[in-house]
Amino acid sequence: MAMSDLDTLLNDAQAAFDAAPNAAELENAKARFLGKAGRVTELLKGLAQASVEEKKTRGAQINQLKGRIEAALNARRDALAQAELDVQLKAQALDVTLPGRQRGKGGLHPVSRAIERIEAIFGSMGFDVAEGPEIETDWMSFTALNNPENHPARSMQDTFYVDMKDAQGRWLNLRPHTSPMQVRYARAHAQRHASDAAGTTMPEIRVIAPGRTYRVDSDATHSPMFHQCEGLWIGEHISFKDLKVVFTDFLRRFFEDDDIQTRFRPSYFPFTEPSAEIDMMFGHGPLKGRWLELAGSGQVHPNVVRNYGLDPERHIGFAFGMGPDRLAMLRYGVNDLRLFFEGDLRFLSQFR
Numbered sequence: 001m002a003m004s005d006l007d008t009l010l011n012d013a014q015a016a017f018d019a020a021p022n023a024a025e026l027e028n029a030k031a032r033f034l035g036k037a038g039r040v041t042e043l044l045k046g047l048a049q050a051s052v053e054e055k056k057t058r059g060a061q062i063n064q065l066k067g068r069i070e071a072a073l074n075a076r077r078d079a080l081a082q083a084e085l086d087v088q089l090k091a092q093a094l095d096v097t098l099p100g101r102q103r104g105k106g107g108l109h110p111v112s113r114a115i116e117r118i119e120a121i122f123g124s125m126g127f128d129v130a131e132g133p134e135i136e137t138d139w140m141s142f143t144a145l146n147n148p149e150n151h152p153a154r155s156m157q158d159t160f161y162v163d164m165k166d167a168q169g170r171w172l173n174l175r176p177h178t179s180p181m182q183v184r185y186a187r188a189h190a191q192r193h194a195s196d197a198a199g200t201t202m203p204e205i206r207v208i209a210p211g212r213t214y215r216v217d218s219d220a221t222h223s224p225m226f227h228q229c230e231g232l233w234i235g236e237h238i239s240f241k242d243l244k245v246v247f248t249d250f251l252r253r254f255f256e257d258d259d260i261q262t263r264f265r266p267s268y269f270p271f272t273e274p275s276a277e278i279d280m281m282f283g284h285g286p287l288k289g290r291w292l293e294l295a296g297s298g299q300v301h302p303n304v305v306r307n308y309g310l311d312p313e314r315h316i317g318f319a320f321g322m323g324p325d326r327l328a329m330l331r332y333g334v335n336d337l338r339l340f341f342e343g344d345l346r347f348l349s350q351f352r
């Protein structure tokens with residue numbers, strides 16, 4: 001074989017290696033030239049019949065060729081490895097000039113905002129804030145509030161009755177109002193002060209208790225789950241006059257509007273005597289001149305004061321229960337209560 005054939009073989013090998021797109025293809029190409037049945041091996045086998053002289057010179061030339069092909073192979077191997085590394089590095093590259101991904105800013109639910117306002121305003125008037133259980137005993141929800149078993153007044157609250165008792169065998173319900181918190185808070189308060197030195201006057205009870213409440217009710221202005229905020233002020237000389245001042249002041253601050261009037265409308269609740277609905281009226285705006293019902297209230301019934309563990313001859317005061325949902329609707333101009341509880345971000349994100 002002439003020298004130029006060896007050159008051609010080298011060129012062929014170089015071309016085959018260059019054409020291999022990856023390591024696996026490169027190994028295939030290597031086999032075609034350097035493998036057991038490869039073209040270089042065939043050349044060496046062909047020397048078997050050659051003369052001693054020819055074996056010497058041709059053999060040396062073929063071995064030289066083999067060395068060059070191996071060098072070309074290694075060069076291509078390195079090039080492929082480098083290319084692969086480049087691809088990887090590019091894929092992992094951090095573009096530090098890209099703007100960061102922003103976290104959407106959340107916001108408080110409008111009802112939570114209303115409750116926070118209520119707490120802040122009553123807090124500034126010296127009211128404590130208490131929270132209590134949503135699963136309540138029948139005794140706390142009704143009996144303690146002067147609403148005995150089987151009394152028709154129980155139907156004023158369409159409670160979800162649950163066929164379930166607690167460990168002490170007491171019937172349970174989802175509380176239909178926050179009024180049980182009057183009893184829970186006042187009893188704890190009375191106990192705290194029972195151990196005081198004799199003759200000291202028990203400090204006043206001044207508390208609000210916001211939270212979730214439940215009733216069998218569902219339309220544009222009623223939801224099976226809704227919110228109430230209870231208020232209780234018990235002292236020695238607390239009267240309806242105080243209730244009116246406190247509640248009117250609260251409303252004017254809640255709506256940031258001094259042009260608001262309130263009125264008491266006679267009503268009935270088992271736990272108060274006398275009882276009243278509190279209505280309010282805006283002096284301007286779209287609701288101007290319309291009385292809006294806002295809360296139930298009254299002077300706490302002596303039987304309830306007794307259930308607080310206090311003496312109704314000495315401890316007198318008022319209670320009220322209002323709806324933060326209603327207040328939020330009025331403040332934010334929302335006309336369907338259900339919007340608050342559907343969790344639709346298109347609605348909620350307007351309050352951020």
Ligand code: DAH
Pocket residue numbers: 176177178179230231269271272295296297298299318319320321322
């Ligand atoms: N608990 C009553 C209701 O859910 C509201 C209420 C009325 C609360 C009078 C009171 C009150 O504390 O004195 O309808």
